[in-house]
Amino acid sequence: MSQQRAQSSGVASGGGPGFPDLPEATVARLPEYLRALHNLADAGHDTVSSEGLATAAGVNSAKLRKDLSHLGSYGTRGVGYDVTLLIEQIEQVLGLHETRAVALVGIGNLGHALARYAGFASRGFHIAALFDADRDRVGELVNGMAVRHMSDIAAVVADEGISIGVIATPADAAQVVADDLVAAGVTSILNFAPCVLAVPDGVDVRKVDLAIELQILSFHEHRKSTLTALPAKVVGQ
Template sequence: MSSEGLASAAGVNSAKLRKDLSHLGSYGTRGVGYDVALLIDQIEFVLGLTQRRAVALVGVGNLGHALAGYDGFASRGFRIAALFDADPARVGEEINGLVVQHVDELPRVAAAESIAIGVIATPAAAAQRVADQLVAVGVTSILNFAPCVLSVPEGVDVRKVDLAIELQILSFHEHRKASLTALPATGGSALTALPGGLAVTDTQEAIGT
């Protein structure tokens, strides 16, 4: 498979793709292209995806349920090792073969399962507390679906996924298509990074801290 084919499939420039791959080493053959299977192995190795990491999911509301049942995690080398919730009514429920445990059980489970990554799917109000608990048990990577900014100590990685922001971006493009307002579409605008996004409700207090 040529870099041109890979690039068009991925929707990027072929030169960029080649340069990226060259960082891994020379796994292509000139005049022929790349061995896709070998490439995948190498990428997985360098990215550390060969080891199946254990993931703890906190918050089994609507979103938590969906994440717990999401096939994409298992097929990409992640093992959801435990489900937690703070609501006693939800504790004991079984989802996809896993029983929801109370979030206070986290220290015990984390030690037993060697949790590497924590996923927060709680309401925004509970997110910071959960993050603190995760950090306390040694988790250094957090995926945050709650619409709020988490403060964590140095050395802990937080990635925030705000589903509404994706819609807002689409809405903005829709707006531009309609009215031909020529606002320079600067790549990563700080605007979308504002806590609470652009919601009128409670943005004041979110910023005012």
């Protein structure tokens, strides 16, 4: 997953009294720590060592301790971190103490899957509106919610208090959708379309491009196969 920001300061914006300015790399890892902590809580663990949490989150323990120190959480020597307390701290910093309304635009195969994904609700997000440019889809019920036409975005975003938009359209439609979302007052966008969006200052964009992720994995597969074949070539010379 890659990220583009209109303002790239190297730290999360919005810092102020009682709110830490966090490095972007730390912000990106906090959801991984939160996922691991929820799994530990579900398994009945009350505490966890930095090594145990780092392993569960897939990072090294020194990096984890530094990340959590930004939150003012240092754990207890010989005991580790209180799982419930750390969940609360991370959720507070990530703004997950309140349910956030989300608009989903593009109700094709991917859009249908995202609209039906139950994991959003359990992590503090509510799909409040579905939109599509195809009038034949307008009125279609997806997970109990009727699809609205793109022309309704401004009114619905205002009525539902939506600040996050998800774009699941073809690439050639994504910029127009982003422009409409921003004009309606959306300030954060998750983009699944395989393209780079131009957005104004103050709007954050996260980009998810599955093809790029697969290409990166292809590089690693190619590298491994090359390294595996290398000794045989040397012996044959």
